[in-house]
Structure formats: structure tokens, C-alpha cells
Amino acid sequence: MRIEKVNENQIRCTLTREDLASRHIKLSELAYGSDNAKSLFRDMMHQAAVEHGFEADDIPLMIEAIPLSSETIMLIITKVESPEELDTRFSNFTDASGEDDSEETAYDGDNPFEQDRSKEILELFEQIRREKEKSAAPKKESSSDASDSSPSGKQLTKMFSFQELDTAFHLAGLLKDFYTGDNALYKNPKTNLYYLVIRQGAHSLSEFHKIYNTVSEYTRSENYTPGLEAFYKEHCKIILAEKALQKLSDI
Structure with missing residues (x-):
């Protein structure tokens, strides 16, 4: 099990077939969150804390699982600023090779990374993440609009990239006649990538989730920070500084 620190809020963990075998874990039991699987996750976070100072106690996590080969998978673990962000898109599974290898490798009952590995690993870590979030969340009185409001009162902001x-x-x-929040469009002259930054505005949390999911179907979701947007404003071409989508819909 190899762990790399990307930044203060993100680590990468590479798991191999041997890592699972040494803990007597099969993929079929991962989906059910067995004690061995939970122990693996705890060991992973402990190793990250010891080796890289990556402390994640009482902090919600987002986990992306990326199969690298038939015997290796990479987990990208990211701390999130607010728990509600986890519900927008918990995990994305991407075949790094861009090819379907289901016909190239015969099924092996002892191979923990068989054809359905992505779906089942997602189910495991979603279950663990939800249990962690539930145990870490402070108890408070429920309210009728709890599902549509941000506990921190902060407005959510998301960023996406695309080529055309x-x-x-x-x-x-x-999104015409539905999305009313502020948004901006930038272009990086070095990479020729476009960056769209959207803000929650007056939308409820559930509405913004729908907007997020719509945009992410056609783009790549990026980690947003105010500092990064400030960099784009200074060093990238500003296509439309405000109400970008609304203005484009009128053209």
C-alpha cells in the first residue's frame, strides 16, 4: 500500500492485489463493508497521518477510485470544506487506460480486481464514508428545510473545465430559465482549456445539486479555491466575468 500526499487536503493511495490478499480481503466482501475492509481503511488513514501528517478526524472525505490495471487501483482521498458537498458527486470511476479490458483478462475467482471491481469498491467506500460522516456529525435538531440549506451558511461554488x-x-x-446564480467563464491560453465557475446563489441545495450534475455530464469537475479563481482572473483570458451562461443563452 503506497500513499502519496498531493497537498494538505488530498492524498493518493495505491492498492495492489497483494495488499488485499495480505489482509484476506476479497472484492465480493468489500461491497458489504466487512471488518477486514474497514480495518484496511483505518490502516490507510493511520499511515497517511504518520507518514504525511494527513489528519482527517471528524472531517468529511470524498473518495475517488481509479482502476489503473487489472491488479491495481488508486484511491484519491480529499477533505471537503462542507459536508453537503459530498452529496453532489461522491465518486467518479475512470479507466485510466481508456480501454475496456474485460475481454482481455479471463475471470479469476482469486483476483480481487475482477470485472465488477469499480462498482463494488465504490459501494464499500461510500458506506464507510457515510458511517464516518454520521458518527462525526454533531447532533442537532432537525428542521423542515435542513436538506435545502447549508449548515455553515456558505454559498457553494464549483468549477469545471472543458475543451470547446x-x-x-x-x-x-x-440551464436557461432555471439556473440564475452568478458564474464566470475563463480560458487558459497555455492549455486552451475553458474554466466555468458556478455559484449557488439563491438556489436551494437540492437545486444546485441538479445544476452541478447537469454541468458535470459534459465537463470535468475541478477543485475550486478562491485563490485559484483569482489566479485565473489575473493570468487567464476572461471570456465573461459574470452571468456567463445567462449571456451565452441569449446569443
Whole structure:
């Protein structure tokens, strides 16, 4: 099990077939969150804390699982600023090779990374994450609008990247007459990538989740920080500084 620190809020953990075998874990039991599987996750977080100072006690985590090969999988573990962000998109599974290897490798009952590995590993870590969030969350009185409000009162902001300006026009058409929040569009002249920053505005949390999911179907979700947007404002081309999608929908 190899752990790398990406930054203060993110680590990468690479698991191999041998890592699971040494703990007597099969993929079939991962989906049910066995004691061995939970122990693996605890060991992973402990090792990250000891080796890299990555402390995640009482902090919600987002976990992305990326199969690298038939015997290796990478977990990207990220601390999130607010718990409600976890519900927008908990995990993405991407085949790093971009190819379907289901026909290249015969099924091996002892291979913990068989064809259905992505779906089952997602179920495991979603279960563990939800249990962790539930145990860490402070008890408070329920309210009728709890599902549509941010506990911290903060407005959510999301950022996405894509290659073609036509994508922005397409999104503008899809979200016309629905999304009213502020948003901005930038272009990085070095990479020729476009960056769209959207803000929650007056939308409820559930509405913003729908907006997020719509945009993410056609783009790549990026980690947003105010400092990063400030960098784009200074060093990238500002296509539309405000109400970008609304303005594009009128063209």
C-alpha cells in the first residue's frame, strides 16, 4: 500500500492485489463493508497521518477510485470544506487506460480486481464514508428545510473545465430559465482549456445539486479555491466575468 500526499487536503493511495490478499480481503466482501475492509481503511488513514501528517478526524472525505490495471487501483482521498458537498458527486470511476479490458483478462475467482471491481469498491467506500460522516456529525435538531440549506451558511461554488467553447453554449441552453446564480467563464491560453465557475446563489441545495450534475455530464469537475479563481482572473483570458451562461443563452 503506497500513499502519496498531493497537498494538505488530498492524498493518493495505491492498492495492489497483494495488499488485499495480505489482509484476506476479497472484492465480493468489500461491497458489504466487512471488518477486514474497514480495518484496511483505518490502516490507510493511520499511515497517511504518520507518514504525511494527513489528519482527517471528524472531517468529511470524498473518495475517488481509479482502476489503473487489472491488479491495481488508486484511491484519491480529499477533505471537503462542507459536508453537503459530498452529496453532489461522491465518486467518479475512470479507466485510466481508456480501454475496456474485460475481454482481455479471463475471470479469476482469486483476483480481487475482477470485472465488477469499480462498482463494488465504490459501494464499500461510500458506506464507510457515510458511517464516518454520521458518527462525526454533531447532533442537532432537525428542521423542515435542513436538506435545502447549508449548515455553515456558505454559498457553494464549483468549477469545471472543458475543451470547446461550444460546450458552454450547450450548457447555457440546457440551464436557461432555471439556473440564475452568478458564474464566470475563463480560458487558459497555455492549455486552451475553458474554466466555468458556478455559484449557488439563491438556489436551494437540492437545486444546485441538479445544476452541478447537469454541468458535470459534459465537463470535468475541478477543485475550486478562491485563490485559484483569482489566479485565473489575473493570468487567464476572461471570456465573461459574470452571468456567463445567462449571456451565452441569449446569443
